[in-house]
Amino acid sequence: MRFRINALLVFLALFSTSTMAAESHFRGVTCKSDVAKQLLGRQVLNDRPAAIEAMHRDLNLESLGSIGVEAAGDPWTMSTWLICGREYLFLEKKGIIKDVLASPYPAGEPQSEVSPCVIDSKPESSSLVWFSLDQSKEKSKLANQAWAIDDKKVKFIKLQAKSIQCESTR
Known part of the structure; x- marks a missing residue:
């Protein structure tokens, strides 16, 4: 009996971990929230931008592209997104958002x-x-x-x- 409970707990732990890994780094973000503050430190979902945009239609997401940079053998990426009509730039390293810059202009074209x-x-x-x-x-x-x-x-x-x-x- 104890073995079955432990096996069930292991299964549930593995299942919940794989489910969480599939969630987007935009999970829980709303147009009324402090987007920059909420995204800081989150793990970036490694998926096609179109798929991420489709998951978060409520944010009117639009990927504007990314640039990969390698400085002294240490790579990082800068990604640009429109979120709720405002432009945000993310600095990502090893799949983690290290810094977020919100456009100084509230809305409009990038x-x-x-x-x-x-x-x-x-x-x-x-x-x-x-x-x-x-x-x-x-x-x-x-x-x-x-x-x-x-x-x-x-x-x-x-x-x-x-x-x-x-x-x-x-």
């Missing part, structure tokens, strides 16, 4: 770009994440806000500058 910039008349050697409301067709744009990425800590670092001029890829 406005983040990743490209080289000139900060206070000095060229920045690494690419930055930046946002601009400038909808002109000019390639060089004044960034309203910009962040560098700390490769070691896998964190967004807000830049403080008088002028941030970036090359648009759009």
Whole structure:
């Protein structure tokens, strides 16, 4: 009898673990919640973006793509999603969301770009994440806000500058 109970407990533990592993990292997130705070530290579901979007139609999810980066042999990924109409960027390492950056603009078209910039008349050697409301067709744009990425800590670092001029890829 004791063996059967232990076997049942093991089965239930395995079943619940596999069920939890199949759940999305967006589980429990709502449009009224602090999305950035809720996602921080969550494990990323390794599934096609279309499948994740389908699981969370209530969030109006849209994957905007991802960039894989390897710094000193230590890879990490930056993913961009529209969630409830707002753009969010995630830094992921080893399947865990390490940092989340919400667009400084509440809703609308995605406005983040990743490209080289000139900060206070000095060229920045690494690419930055930046946002601009400038909808002109000019390639060089004044960034309203910009962040560098700390490769070691896998964190967004807000830049403080008088002028941030970036090359648009759009």
